[in-house]
Amino acid sequence: MQNTFNAIVAEESEGKTLIGLKELGLSDLPDEPVLVAVKYSTLNYKDGLAISGRGRICRALPMICGIDLAGVVESSSDSRWQPGDEIVINGYGLSETFNGGYSQYQRVKADWPVRLPKGLTLKQSMAIGTAGYTAMLCVQALEDHGLKPADGPVLVTGAAGGVGSVAVSLLSGLGYEVHASTGRMASQEQFLKSLGAAKLIAREALARKAKPLEKESWAGVVDTVGSNTLVAALAQTRHEGVVAACGLAGGMDLPGSVAPFILRGVTLRGIDSVMASQPRREAAWHRLAETLDLDHLEAISNTIAMTALLEMGHKIVDGEIRGRVVVDVNR
Numbered sequence: 001m002q003n004t005f006n007a008i009v010a011e012e013s014e015g016k017t018l019i020g021l022k023e024l025g026l027s028d029l030p031d032e033p034v035l036v037a038v039k040y041s042t043l044n045y046k047d048g049l050a051i052s053g054r055g056r057i058c059r060a061l062p063m064i065c066g067i068d069l070a071g072v073v074e075s076s077s078d079s080r081w082q083p084g085d086e087i088v089i090n091g092y093g094l095s096e097t098f099n100g101g102y103s104q105y106q107r108v109k110a111d112w113p114v115r116l117p118k119g120l121t122l123k124q125s126m127a128i129g130t131a132g133y134t135a136m137l138c139v140q141a142l143e144d145h146g147l148k149p150a151d152g153p154v155l156v157t158g159a160a161g162g163v164g165s166v167a168v169s170l171l172s173g174l175g176y177e178v179h180a181s182t183g184r185m186a187s188q189e190q191f192l193k194s195l196g197a198a199k200l201i202a203r204e205a206l207a208r209k210a211k212p213l214e215k216e217s218w219a220g221v222v223d224t225v226g227s228n229t230l231v232a233a234l235a236q237t238r239h240e241g242v243v244a245a246c247g248l249a250g251g252m253d254l255p256g257s258v259a260p261f262i263l264r265g266v267t268l269r270g271i272d273s274v275m276a277s278q279p280r281r282e283a284a285w286h287r288l289a290e291t292l293d294l295d296h297l298e299a300i301s302n303t304i305a306m307t308a309l310l311e312m313g314h315k316i317v318d319g320e321i322r323g324r325v326v327v328d329v330n331r
């Protein structure tokens with residue numbers, strides 16, 4: 001094991017938050033029972049906000065950024081984990097209140113890891129990452145409501161992004177007719193169709209002030225955008241349909257009416273991946289390993305070195321990244 005290792009750290013300097021690559025030692029890591037040799041992390045929208053300085057994600061400084069990690073247990077004082085175990089961690093406040101995954105080593109609480117599901121490599125687990133695991137939580141929310149492919153088309157908003165592209169792949173693989181809303185029709189049409197989208201919808205068709213009720217179009221919706229887009233999606237959801245809301249890429253507000261709820265019985269399901277219970281996480285990861293098309297996953301994802309990460313923060317917040325970015329923390 002190396003005495004020193006690299007990490008992306010946010011720290012305070014002269015009243016400003018600076019984010020950069022730093023050399024750390026094990027004594028810089030928190031005093032938690034499970035030491036993980038991290039192999040991969042990912043770039044999610046929230047990571048973009050943190051490393052670009054455009055959102056206040058790190059609540060304490062200094063903080064190692066990165067909301068996801070996948071790696072191998074190096075040592076553990078908790079009997080649930082043994083050296084050599086391959087594990088994945090998403091959320092739980094990593095990069096917010098606890099040190100995160102942009103580091104070659106990390107110490108974590110024994111309650112947090114999910115065992116790498118059979119059929120996935122550590123790298124594939126981070127191609128999925130929080131974005132893909134959230135997409136599965138959304139799909140499971142639609143299914144919990146009773147949604148079936150025969151009920152009608154489902155809408156995915158922000159479809160070319162991380163959550164969106166995995167949601168398109170999962171839903172089409174399960175037999176749903178997927179309509180994909182994107183602001184990048186011209187450049188991403190082939191990509192989204194290759195993931196199984198049956199139809200593309202221009203972002204502007206939804207990102208506008210909607211009427212309280214519009215033409216009933218969707219049996220279910222996965223929304224990653226929020227604001228006017230979520231309001232329009234609700235106004236177009238069919239009687240007793242269901243909308244899983246997980247994102248705010250278009251804004252955090254919800255400027256709409258209660259009409260879809262009280263006149264069409266539409267259900268709005270909130271999705272929180274960060275503090276989801278351990279059984280819910282395990283079920284989502286198990287299902288991802290079982291159902292996600294690994295050729296799609298390969299097409300969705302790109303791998304970058306940790307040293308290249310800092311340039312990418314603004315790009316994901318500006319909606320310029322397609323699919324998923326895996327971060328190789330050892331490069």
Ligand SMILES: NC(=O)c1ccc[n+]([C@@H]2O[C@H](COP(=O)([O-])OP(=O)(O)OC[C@H]3O[C@@H](n4cnc5c(N)ncnc54)[C@H](OP(=O)(O)O)[C@@H]3O)[C@@H](O)[C@H]2O)c1
Nearest residue numbers: 045134158159160161162163182183247248249250273319
């Ligand atoms: N609830 C949770 O636990 C949870 C977990 C993960 C992510 N999230 C949230 O889900 C959202 C998506 O995350 P992600 O990692 O998939 O991010 P991402 O890769 O950046 O994808 C977001 C997509 O939204 C669309 N978009 C961007 N700006 C927009 C705007 N102003 N108006 C309308 N659409 C816009 C773009 O898709 P097109 O180019 O196709 O239009 C973009 O690719 C983020 O808000 C993130 O914070 C929440």
